Amino acid sequence: MSPRIAQLKEAVETMHKCTARHVESKPVVEMFQGKVAWEGVVEAFELTGHPHAKRCYAWSFLDKGEPQYVTVLERPPVDSAQTAVQAAIAAGGR
Numbered sequence: 001m002s003p004r005i006a007q008l009k010e011a012v013e014t015m016h017k018c019t020a021r022h023v024e025s026k027p028v029v030e031m032f033q034g035k036v037a038w039e040g041v042v043e044a045f046e047l048t049g050h051p052h053a054k055r056c057y058a059w060s061f062l063d064k065g066e067p068q069y070v071t072v073l074e075r076p077p078v079d080s081a082q083t084a085v086q087a088a089i090a091a092g093g094r
Helices: 003-016 081-090
Strands: 019-032 035-048 055-063 066-073
Touching (some): 019 081
Antiparallel strands (some): 055 066
């Protein structure tokens, strides 16, 4: 497991108080009005012990040189890495 995925796994487990297992990496490009609004790789984790979700999507970005972690649970309407990014953008995340 890469250090990046290990850090995201730890972030998911800490934020959602459950166990996570990495299952896939998915490149995502989110467009808005013909321009790239977000582009990156989203990691998907299967969750064990979470009361409401079986999967979580996660990625990170740098803010003032410090890593920030975004985690989005797979709960309607989120059903993919793409919709997780859309939900995070709508909520004001990166």
